[in-house]
Amino acid sequence: MRRRSDLSSEMPGELPLDDALTPFAEEVRFAVSGPPPAPTPALASVLAGGFSNPTEKGDLLVTAGSNVHGPAPQAAGLPNWKEETEMPITGFFTAALAKLAGAGTAAKAALAGVTAVTTMAMAGGAAGVLPGPAQTLVASAVNAATPFEFPGAGDVTGTVGQAVGSVPAQLPVPVAVPDVPAASANAGAKAGSTSASASASTAAPASTPPAMLPSLPGVPGVPGLPQVTVPPAVSNLVNGMPACVKDLIPAGGATPDPTRLAAQIPGCITQVLGTASLPPEVARCVSAILGTIGGVSGMSTAGVPSVGSLNVSSCVPMDTSKCVSAMTSLLATTPGISGGGVPNIGNLPGLTNLTGCVPMNVTACLTSLTSAATTGTTGTTPKLDLSACMPTGLPTSGLPGTGSLPGLGTVSGLSGGGLPGLSGALPFFGR
């Protein structure tokens, strides 16, 4: 039995009890065991919908029982829980846009037209292109402001078909896909298709609802990009949201005006981003994408942003312009390529001149590109594995600067159709 003097030598959080007192402790612990008590109606409402979205549900046991295992797997046609994988970013953005997300279906539907093309384009092309935090950040913004699902950073290894699969069959407004050069004038050019339709480039319609696009085969997984350190300031934004966020919702809880919201939101997001002290690389990338949305207001079809205006060059952690130009020039000048022949990798000259492409596995990338050329010229389905062309081993900070990205249609070796399928697999590399 422990003596009184032993009481001072206790473990933290553990009450020192001798044998005589142990039954008392067990009695106390048993007395306080059991299920949670039934909450009052006020608390039950909060547990069911939070403070910003109170419900009339007063029975916790029913509500809680259906939600005890957390967010359910995504089910078609139902609202999805947002998977939170990077809390500093998503937490801040969830908070910043929570009021917008709670603005009601009408407001969200009104914004859908503005963001439909951008969402789809980003879903298809940005998967794996954006640095992880930026991917999550943009995904949070789009998911909060629209009824669409945008792939998060954890989804970058998925296929484009999976990424755009949740786009609803009926968009709120008709979406005009801008005309594209012959080399990319197929449906896949805007959705990352690598299907056989790539070779039938002249048959692409000028205006095609995204929902009518053919199903997309798997696009090769893209290796994870380096993570950008998220500053602590981001997580503190929950307590310091700019006033513009509150201004999104009219006083008195009235339904926001969709047109006004469309004008307000981009500026507000920019303001929020400005206070977040994001790394410059991430801020540039996000601003580039949000800028596309921000350039549009109202709900007219003409106001739908052009996919071609979406400039994600700042999201690619390498000098893509130089890299692609160097690579395509190299291929175009290789004997046999313009006529459909496949160059021998081992004989390719000037590998050291591929400026802007490093760090990457140049040989593997070229092998992939020329394989696509091979299948394209033989009439089979072009298959382009861009994963070999992505940069590797980049540092977690100080990403190299990016230049403006020219349209691939102006790059030699593409306009003539020398690399069928390449444009379709690079929906963001110009039009």
Next chain:
Amino acid sequence: MGNGESFELVLTAAQADEAWGYERLYRSLSPSIHGYLRIQGAADPEDLTSEVFLGAFRRIGSFAGDEAQFRSWVFTIAHRRLSDERRARGCRPAISDAQLPERAAGDVEEEALRRLSAERVRTLCAGLAPDQADVLLLRLISGLTLEAIAEVLDKSPGAVKALQRRGLCALRKVFEREGVPL
């Protein structure tokens, strides 16, 4: 937290006004809060438990800390609500569980045994000074450290340690004198 979720994830969800975050926190902590209030003789421990969590959730945006600190924070709110209720009633009541509108869910036999246990504990604690009972119950129910309890009770750690020691001695004397079988 349950379901393999980290406390940080749940807390962030609650701070973003996500209902599931609130619910996880409530499910995790409400049994012990409710038990503490019931043994301490709260007039309506269920309603008081709801008030405690409503107050905590309203201010959860200002909270920063880990799970142990959150537990301490909620128990602090609970203890202060209990003190307010005691002051409002003017005395510490001796309320039997038969008078309380207890939760109906769960196993009836288990619930009956829990009520008997709570009644025995309350009878034993009635022989202690109120501060001693507070310290011992907080240690046993909340699992908080002496330092955390000192913050809850707004006392120094040394004073809490002394109260714990005297409370344990008093209980031991009761057991030795009366041979109370628990």
